[in-house]
Every structure is written in C-alpha cells, then in structure tokens.
Amino acid sequence: MRKFEYAMPRSVDEVFQYLENNAAVKAGGIDLLDRMKEYEISPGRLVNINGIEALRYIKNGNGLRLGPSVTLAELAASKKLTGAWRVIALAAAGAATPQIRNIATLAGNLCQRPRCWYFRSADFHCTRKGGDTCFALDGENQYHAIIGNSDGCVIVHPSAMATALLALDAVIVIENGKDSRTVALADFYMTPAQDIQRETVLQADELITEISVPGTMQGWKSHYNKLKEKQAFDWPLAEVAVALQMDGKRVKDVRVVLGAAAPVPMRSELAEMVLKNSVLTHELARTAAGEAMENAEPLSENGYKVRIFKTMIYRTLCHAAGMDPFAGGV
Amino acid sequence: MSKKYKLKVGVQENLRDLTVEVNDNQPRPWDGSDHLKYIGKEQTRIDGREKVTGRAKYTFDRQLPGMLWARFLRSPYPAAVVKSIDSSEAEKMPGVYAVITVAEKLPMTIRFAGQEILAVAADSDCVAEEAVRRIQIEYDKKPFVVSADEARKADAPRVYSGMNSNMRETRIRPEDARESDYDRLLSGSHVRVDQTYRTQVQTHSAMETHGIVAVWEDARHLKAWASTQGTFAVRNDLADYFGLPKSNVRVITEYMGGGFGAKLGGGIYYIMAARLAKKTGKPVRLMLNRKEEHLSVGNRPDSVQHLQIGADRNGKITAIKLKSYGTAGIGTGAGTSGPARNIYQTDNIYVAETDVLTNAGPGAAFRAPGHPQGVFALEQAIDELAWKLKMDPLEFRRINTAGDERRRVEYRIGAGKIGWHKRNPKAGADKGVIKRGLGVANSVWYYIYGRGFVCSIQVHSDGSVLLTNGVQDIGGGIGTVMAMVVAEELGLKPTDIEVKIGDTQYGLGPASGGSQTTAGITPAVRDAAWAAGQRVLKIAADMMNEKIQNLELADGRILVKNKKEKFITWKKACSKIPGDQFTVSGERVKDNHGLQRRTIAGVQFADVSVDIETGVVTVNKIVAVHDCGRPMDRLTIRNQINGGVIQGISYALFENRILDRNTGVMVNANLEQYKIAGSVDVPQIESVILDVNEGQSSTGAIGIGEPATVPTAAAIANAVYHAIGVRVRELPMTPQRILAALDQTKGVK
Amino acid sequence: MKTKTESKCKYLRTKMSYVPDVDNSEFWRSTDSTTHAYWCLLTMQPAGPDDSLAAPPECQPGRKCYDSKE
Ligand SMILES: Cc1cc2nc3c(=O)[nH]c(=O)nc-3n(C[C@H](O)[C@H](O)[C@H](O)COP(=O)(O)OP(=O)(O)OC[C@H]3O[C@@H](n4cnc5c(N)ncnc54)[C@H](O)[C@@H]3O)c2cc1C
DSSP states (O other): OOOOEEEOOSSHHHHHHHOOSSEEEESSOHHHHHHHHTTSOOOSEEEEOTTOGGGOOEEEESEEEEOTTOBHHHHHHOTTOOGGGHHHHHHHHHSSOHHHHHHOBHHHHHHOOOOOHHHHSTTOOBGGGTOSBOTTTTSSOTTSOSSSOOSSOOOOOOOHHHHHHHTTTOEEEEEOSSOEEEEEHHHHBOOTTTOTTOSBOOOTTOEEEEEEEOSOOTTEEEEEEEEESSSSSOOEEEEEEEEEEEETTEEEEEEEEEESSSSSOEEOHHHHHHHTTSBOOHHHHHHHHHHHTTTOOOOSSOTHHHHHHHHHHHHHHHHHHTOOGGGGOO | OEEEEEEEEEETTEEEEEEEEEETTSOOOOOTTOOOSSTTSOOOOTTHHHHHTTOSOBGGGOOOTTOEEEEEEEOSSSSEEEEEEEOHHHHHSTTEEEEEESSSSSSEEEOSTTOEEEEEEESSHHHHHHHHHTOEEEEEEOOOOOSHHHHTSTTSOOSSTTOSOSBOOOEEESTTOOHHHHHHHHHTSSEEEEEEEEEOOEEOOOSSOSEEEEEEEETTEEEEEEOOSOHHHHHHHHHHHHTOOGGGEEEEOSBOOOOSSTTSSOOHHHHHHHHHHHHHTSOEEEEOOHHHHHHHSOEEOOEEEEEEEEEOTTSOEEEEEEEEEEOBTTBOOOOOOHHHHHSSOOSOEEEEEEEBOOSSOOOOOOSSTTHHHHHHHHHHHHHHHHHHTTOOHHHHHHHHTTTOHHHHHHHHHHHHHHTGGGSOSSTTOOOSSEEEEEEEEEEEEEOOOOSOOEEEEEEETTSOEEEEOOOOOOSSOHHHHHHHHHHHHHTOOGGGEEEEOSBTTSSOOOOSOTTOHHHHHHHHHHHHHHHHHHHHHHHHHHHHTOOGGGEEEETTEEEETTEEEEEEEHHHHHTTOTTSEEEEEEEOOOOSSOOSOOEEEEEEEEEEEEETTTOOEEEEEEEEEEOOBSOSOHHHHHHHHHHHHHHHHHHHHTOOOOBOTTTOOBSOOSTTTSOOOOGGGOOEEEEEEOOEEOOOSSSOBOOOTTTTTSSHHHHHHHHHHHHHSOOOOBSSOOHHHHHHHHHHHHTOO | OOOOOOOOBTTEEOGGGGSTTOTTHHHHHHHHGGGOOOEETTTTBSBOTTSSBOSTTTSOTTSTTOOBOO
C-alpha cells in the first residue's frame, strides 16, 4: 500500500473540502483498505467520514430513511425494520462476520467493489481494470455470473444490502457540496455494457448522504436468504430478496431480487410476472423460481448455481409468504 | 547396569504382565497399574495467561533496535527465465539498505508463480514493499503446466528441462511384485471395488506465517528467532549453510503460532534473512505474508488414486491394489499408500505411486503426509465394498482388523457414542430434502521418536525447580506436559515448575514432526526429574533418619511410605542442598523393548446432513476415538483432536488451492477465497482418548497430532453416502460436486 | 530398475534429516519415503545448484554438485 494523507472531517460540508485530487471516501474501510493493499487503488488522501455522527441514523415514519454510515450491525439489530423492511435487517445480519458488521457501513457496502478473484489480485490486469482480458471468462469462473455475462466482464455484484434494498425500490441521495441528486437504486448500478470499469454512477467527488425507502409499504412482507458454501463469513453462491404484497391468497405485488447472479443486483421480472395476480402455492413458487432462471447462461464452471438459485428463490418466496418450503415436496 | 521390572501393559483395563529391563539411571516405567496425580488428567496450559493477554511474544512480534524489514520479490509467472534484473531505482530509495538475489548468477530458472527471485531490506516494511515494486525484471516466459493430469501427457512442457518426462519413476511395493498376480486375486474375489478418488492441494495455513528475525552478533556468531517446528533443524541448516560451528548459531522459538509440517526444515527465507543481516550488519526481520504462505512454503500434494479391493464371501479382504499419482508441484512427496499398507490384514497389498512434477509451489510435510489423502480413498473403497456385500461397514472393518485390540475397543466406544446401531441400514433413505447420514473411517499413523534429547533440571535450595530443553512448543502445549511430568515425579504442582524451552542453547530437543514430540522428550524429562528426586530423597533420608527406599515424594513433601504422618517438606529438604543448587539431566534413550505394533490406531464417526437441493453438507457431530499410547495431558490431547477434526472438516468441505488454468497463478491466495472452516462450521466434537500402556519408555507416551486429522474427510464422505445414497469421490465436497453427483445418478438436470 | 531411496549427499534435506537416531527408522523410511519432500541446502529449493531436481535417486555420486557426507 502507498502512503496517503488522512482527513477527518466533522461535518458533511467539510467532507467536500477534502474530496479532491485522488482522494477517497473512507467509511468502515473494510473494502477500501483491501483494495489499497492489492494496489487496485492508491488514493493520495483518505477522507474518513466515520466521525460524522449526522450520517448515522435509522428513521422511520412516512418511509424509511437510513444514514449512509449506519453499520450493518445496527441494521441487523434494529427494531424499526419490520414488515417490508425486515429484508434489510436479514441481509445485514447475513453478511460477513460480527467484527466486520460492527464497522462496515451501509453506503460502503453498496459501493464495495466486486470480489472476482482476478479483479482483486494485483497479478491480473483485467477488463474492469482497463485491461483487455476477462480472465474469468474461460478461467476459474465457478463463483461468477450466470446472467448478464456476455459483455466482457463476468463479475457478480457483491452487495447484500443492494439486493435487499432493490426489493424495496430504494432511492439514493448523492451530494457533491454544490448539488444534490436523487437516484433510484436500480439506476445507481451500471452493467459492464454501460461501463466496464465502474459498477455505479457515483463520481469521485460525490458523497452518498442518504438511502431511503419511499412509502410505508404497509401490509408488505419480505424475506432474504443467502446460500453459502461455508457457513462462517462466506460470500453467497446465491442470494435472494423478496418483498410481497398479498391480497388474500393472491399475490398483489411482488419483487424478486437476485444477488450474486449478475454483474448488478437484479430484479427478476420473469419470476415476478409468474407470481403477480396468481394464487401463491408451493407449486407456483417453484414455477416462478424456474422461470427466473430461463435467461441464465452459465459459464464453463458455474452451471450448478442455476440449480441453487432455483432452490433459493423458491425457499425465499415461501419464507416471505409464511409457508414452510419443506412442506412442498422436492 | 540395569534393573528388571514387571509391568502391567495393554489396552484400557485389559492388562497383562510384561517384564522389561531398564538402565539403572531410569525409573520404573509408568504402566497400566499407575494411577497418577497429574499425568492422564486435564492440565490447563502453564503459559495460557501469557497467550491470552498478548504478553506472549512470537517471532512475528520480535522487533530489535535498528532492525530492517525484508521483503521478497517473486515471479508472477509459472515458468520463465530471469534474464536481467535492474534494481537501481530501488537501491536509490531512502531507507533501502540492501538488495540481494537468490541465484548467484543469471539466467535463473523460474518454475512456479511465486518463486523467490530477490529480497530487499529497508528500514520499514512500507519502504521494502515499495522498493520491490520498483525493481525491473526481464523475463523470458516459457510454456508451463499446472495440473498433474496435463503434466502426465507426453507433449507437456517439462518442469525440469533435463528430464524426459514430468513423471518420476513409479515406486512399486513390494519391490519385486508382479501386478498381474494381484489382478488375478482381485478378479477371483467374490466382490470387488474398482474406483478412482481425487484429492486437492491444501495449503499450509498456520496462524503465524513463516519467518525469522536474524542478527549477527559478530562475524562468526548468528542468532535468530524463528517460527519453526524445529529449533535445532534451523540451527543446523544455518550453521551448515554459512559454514559455522553449530555452537555459534543460536535459534530461539519462544512462542510459536502453529505449524503443520512446512515449518520443519530449512526455508529460503532463513537464508535470505541471514544473508541480508550479514550484508547490512543489522538485524533483519523476514516474515512472509499470507499470500506468500499460500504460494511458496509448502502444501499437501493432490492425488488421483485408483484403488481396487476384493473380498471373499465372508467379508475378508483378499487383495488391495493402489495405483496413484499426484503432484507436489516442483518437488516430490505426493505418495498416498501408507493407509493402504498399514490398516487392514491381508498379505496381498500392491501399491504403485508416481510423483508428477508441475509448475506449482512445492509440497511439504503436512500433518500426516499422504494419509488424509490415502484414507479418503481407502476408507471410501472399504465402505463401498461393505455396502456391496450388504454388510455393516463397521462389521466389515471389525473382521479385517480383528487382530488389533485397540481398534476393537475404539469401534465399540465410537459406535455407542454416535448411535451407529440406530441408524437406518439403507443409504439415502431419509424422506425430504435434508438427509442425514452416519459414516466411519479408520486412522493410522506410526510410532516415531528420536534419541539423544537431553533435559536438564536445576533444583535450588529454596525448593524452586527449573527445567530446560531446546524443544519448541508449536502450540501443542509440550511445555505444560513437561511441567506435569516433573511435578508428577517430584510430588510438586505443574505450576511450581519453571519451564524454559525453545532455545538451542539448552539441550537437544525433538523437532515437532511425525507426532513425535511427546514421545521423544517426555522420557528424558522424567528421567531427569527422577534423578533430581533421588538426590533430594537422599538428603531427606539423612535428615529423617530413614532408608531412601521407604521415602516417597508427594504433595510438596517427603513422606515415609505407610506412615504418612512422618514427613518433611520439599523446601526443607532442598534447603540442605550442598552448594545451593544441583543440576541433573535425563537423556532420551532407545525404548526398553520394541513394540510389536508400530501403528497408532484411531477411528472417527461423522454425523452429517446434506441438503440435496443446494448441495450443502453440514457436519452435525464427530466422534473421535484415538490411541496415543499413555495419555499425558488429556486437555492438550483433546485440543489436538479438536484441531485435527476441524482441519479435517476444512479439508473435506472447503480448502482448495485454485491455480488459474490459463496463467498458472493462484487465484485464491488469501483466507477469504481459500476457504477454511470457521467457528460456525465446527460441529460438536466428542473425543475419547484410550489408555494404552506399553511400558516401552519411562512415560509410555506416543503421539496424537497427526492421527487426529487423518480420517475426518473419509468419515464425512462415508456419511454423505449414507445420507444421499451417492458417492462423492472427490475433495473438497462442495455444493457443486454434491449436486453433480446427485445429477449423475438421477440422469436429470 | 530399483529406486535408489538413499542418498549420501551432505546437502540433501528432508524432514527426517532432523530426527536424530530415529528408532524404527527403517520402518519409517519404507513407510513413507513416497511422501517426503526433499530440498537442497545450497538452494533451499527442490532444485539443486545445477538446476536439476534434488531427491535421493538424483543426488548420487557423479552429479556435479554431489558431495558425500563421509
Ligand atoms: C470476509 C468478508 C466477508 C464479507 N461478506 C459479505 C457478504 O456476505 N455480503 C456483503 O454484502 N458484504 C460482505 N462483505 C463486504 C463488507 O460488507 C463491505 O466491505 C463493507 O460493508 C464495506 O463498508 P465500509 O464501510 O467498510 O466501506 P469502505 O471500505 O469504507 O468503503 C467502500 C467503498 O464505498 C465508498 N463509500 C463509503 N461510504 C460512502 C459514502 N457515504 N459516499 C460515497 N462513497 C462511499 C468508499 O469510497 C469505497 O469506495 C464482506 C467483507 C469481508 C472482508
């Protein structure tokens, strides 16, 4: 890792004074420091926003407002996250380790960069780093994308929080000291086709100041599941977030979001279409899960993930609806 | 001169008489009739407080005044020739003291990605790292091969250009065996298994990385702190390399953060650190980072094992034939035949093993070299044979190890604890998605010990006792065990004994490899303690006007046997030591008799659940029943078993060195993507430690470190089969592999 | 051809080089010599100073870097 300056602003305004010339925002630093150690980035200055208490809150009322610096541990333990919002707490609780969750922040989680082992290693100059080879494409791709993997980079997006928040149509507030803009989470992320070197629309001089979920989503239920190879601090082979609005036995509205499937966290419209306005049964959940994988195009080593996604989508739908997934037969 | 003793020896309570002859300067060996105060009980570590409070200083923590920090530059390519090196930029950097190359001259051959080319010493770690980045190397890249299967092909690039194949000569045993004889036996068998099993490369991931802090005290005296499993091994290598008398080299390992074999011998980091220290005239610290650990220090080689076993109608094994190959990268040692040759009773065992060279980091000794691999194949094949015979797999093992009393006892205890006889006799019979299964596998290891180790004990007139020996405590807790032995012999408490170890200035101690530390050193400790006791007893006999034979040492006192009210305290007796203190020593000598059985027996049972819709295997419980001779500290033995089981689970389900097929570079050289079992993955572990007394040495200790990890993966694999009715013959048993195995039998997607 | 399982080169190392006077040594050697990793003291690598593999069958009299223990 290279030498760097360290700034500790006390207010949001102060942040922007420091945020210039190869500076990087540091929240928990979990992701940033790893990347600095591998020389993926070498910022000249770190702007530590951890000391700004004003960026750390969970507020509910008409909608949910989350400070960018709220930690995953705080989200996991929050009593305010019930009903539709429960999916946020479940996702936060399932990520990383207790130690990491104590320091890792929400915005940092949303902005963390991919875990692709080629991207992360200083030994590989891949397309995402400006090179001209995607080493995973015909290399070791067992953990890579099964959907949206034909644009020169086959990463999966790593953020559990994005997976959960996408199910709630979350919105991100971004400031740069002069202007402020609001971006739907769905538009925050960029596919390799849009820009192969970046995952988000965030600019270097910008700060996320809030993540919010519009409306109260009264009557909605939600769930999040993650499947790991190893149970202690492993990344997902598949993760699924579901938000569900029922009208009796019928599905009135639904969001099915897949993480670890594609270079961006993605809603499965194929699954949602099957579910909407239909009576939710075990069988329907299976059909929706199968449908969600219709457009999957696995790589040489990751075909098994399709099967796992089918299982996890099915189970998460059941869990969200309060049905026992194991009562439905194989 | 020698004395004869009649001992009670045997397994657990089943004892028989044995007369042994021991030297005059040794006590009567402990045997099955001895019920001791500390030995065989649970003793917490005497240095536990230092460790948990962070006061314990490891090599990694060692910082000396004026010390320089060293870093390696390693090849990013798996096969290349280094044509030129330009380090001028680096050498100009403030804080850089020296740049030295590994090879004396160029060109230098590179055989794996991660191979050391040069090392830099600077006044901080940051500067050293940056200096390495500023060095320009001109490589001539060559074709490479990283998989054993590819390397076997005739047209594969050669790892060593002088060889006409990457395959080394196949080692066949018995040496004069004819394969066709065994084929005939196999094809004539009532049932037969003929399968291929594969295991992966496991890297050496100890908590503390490899490394050293070296300082030349003058031109002819070298001192080093090393994270090593063999203080004397490092001393000897450094002395031999630099042409120094052994007396001029001192190696210290005060605390050590673990080693599984790769820290047993020399390492290039030792030499480079000492060379840098010599060149700069300053102390040099060269500790590897985690990535370097994965790439370069050694690993458990992979294997492809083709195994054929036959049995007759009654379940007796007729023949075992193993043909295996594997790769230890650019080195040797991928054999796996130990288990096939040393567990089951049949005269017809044929093994043929081949090392395949590849452009990958070298293998090294790794906790029971060859054995977790060998047992994974053997114990699954044995299981498959039993199922074919429609015989209880445990019963099948019982029949074929009938002569081994330890195994008989272990099967009985283990089966009871896991609920073996309550299991569903059918495989894959559970209804639903989550299926449960039980499996069993045997362990095997060998009784090894070295001779000539010397322990010294000083007894002072204030009654204090100092024990010294150069052996390192790599985390197994040998220092605690040594204190227990002294305390037992002298009637003191383990915490009364001051133990100084891990320094080659003291007497020779064993290297911690081959599970021989306890067996090697404790007899010397006891003999020294016994001699010290005799000295104090003699003083006490004079003071008490008693015959020395009538006295005994217990509870800090010297007592008259059968007249317990008559005593003087240990301290009081010691106060009369002439000249304020005395020193005695004990030496590890040859065992008083050769053991008939030279193996160490163990068995593990696994209880697993398999989610057939995700392929995730959960280990619910492991029952581990092990023999380790006469148990010394049951707590540290249990620690070893727990550690062995956890490492075994990790090997079974997670660990896997992944080399990129296109570049030959390891893609998961960290502890996030190289997956190691964490706390949540660890099941309930129930361990049972047998009491096996042989009376072969003063303490009768044998070993446990390696046997504890040997059978875990195989037991889990057999349990997976029982759960889902499908064999998974390749490690690690990931969801991907479980699902693939399930798909194959169903023939559907 | 029989494998040469012993080398008398003073530079050849394996973990058993560090177990003095092992009892059971023959048993141990015959049991496990296919699992031994070898290296050369002069290079601390599996390749010797002549860039060829260092292992007992290879480290025999006649090799340039060979130096006998005796
Ligand atoms: C072993 C391990 C396992 C893990 N497992 C999981 C998992 O299963 N699921 C999962 O989702 N995550 C997982 N993580 C990732 C972890 O959750 C993230 O690294 C962490 O949340 C990042 O948060 P941080 O506050 O430390 O971010 P930092 O490292 O401080 O920042 C990350 C990035 O976000 C930017 N950033 C941070 N805050 C702002 C802001 N307010 N405005 C603009 N930019 C900002 C930074 O500039 C930086 O680029 C794991 C991590 C580890 C080490």
